[in-house]
Amino acid sequence: EAQVTQNPRYLITVTGKKLTVTCSQNMNHEYMSWYRQDPGLGLRQIYYSMNVEVTDKGDVPEGYKVSRKEKRNFPLILESPSPNQTSLYFCASSLLQGNSPLHFGNGTRLTVT
Amino acid sequence: GESVGLHLPTLSVQEGDNSIINCAYSNSASDYFIWYKQESGKGPQFIIDIRSNMDKRQGQRVTVLLNKTVKHLSLQIAATQPGDSAVYFCAENGMNYGGSQGNLIFGKGTKLSVKP
Numbered sequence: 001e002a003q004v005t006q007n008p009r010y011l012i013t014v015t016g017k018k019l020t021v022t023c024s025q026n027m028n029h030e031y032m033s034w035y036r037q038d039p040g041l042g043l044r045q046i047y048y049s050m051n052v053e054v055t056d057k058g059d060v061p062e063g064y065k066v067s068r069k070e071k072r073n074f075p076l077i078l079e080s081p082s083p084n085q086t087s088l089y090f091c092a093s094s095l096l097q098g099n100s101p102l103h104f105g106n107g108t109r110l111t112v113t
Numbered sequence: 114g115e116s117v118g119l120h121l122p123t124l125s126v127q128e129g130d131n132s133i134i135n136c137a138y139s140n141s142a143s144d145y146f147i148w149y150k151q152e153s154g155k156g157p158q159f160i161i162d163i164r165s166n167m168d169k170r171q172g173q174r175v176t177v178l179l180n181k182t183v184k185h186l187s188l189q190i191a192a193t194q195p196g197d198s199a200v201y202f203c204a205e206n207g208m209n210y211g212g213s214q215g216n217l218i219f220g221k222g223t224k225l226s227v228k229p
Contacts, residue, residue: 033216041221042219042220042221043157048216058216069202090156092156098145098216100205102147104156104158106156107154107156
């Protein structure tokens with residue numbers, strides 16, 4: 001089944017403790033992206049990648065890192081999480097940037113205390 | 114459950130009626146548009162897309178209309194069912210728009226509530 005898989009689904013952590021949210025897609029998509037979703041603010045792009053070893057900042061990149069060492073994986077790294085990063089996070093992939101449908105994972109609910 | 118439906122415009126319809134969800138987009142240079150459905154606890158799910166060389170596209174029970182003159186997009190759902198209750202987002206590809214060029218830019222969404 002074609003899908004985007006994120007893990008974990010739920011994560012509660014403390015300020016400053018490094019964490020990684022994994023994302024994997026099995027559709028051989030070149031484009032991958034991370035979003036955060038907050039009430040009243042909608043989906044905001046954090047980082048995106050157009051291909052292996054190519055990553056770029058989205059609209060809200062501060063406090064996040066990503067890597068794209070393989071085509072299928074695009075992990076999101078929070079080196080020193082803070083409470084304002086408490087949010088619902090989505091990974092997504094598509095065949096082309098901005099010209100084909102994005103396929104989303106089921107989300108990761110992160111709480112930073 | 115997830116709180117993505119808070120603070121959103123809400124459309125309430127009777128089961129069996131047709132629903133129309135509207136979206137105003139920002140960039141006249143956008144040439145690709147998508148509608149997504151997001152149910153509670155899930156990621157956004159692709160419904161239908163349309164390119165700027167078309168003004169109408171139909172899927173199963175859904176129709177998207179594009180009016181480039183007034184930068185307006187609408188999603189029509191025929192014979193709305195309880196399973197259609199969700200938050201619906203439009204997205205444009207925002208060519209040369211502020212932020213990342215060519216990436217999809219999402220509207221904040223409309224919550225559709227279907228009364229049985």
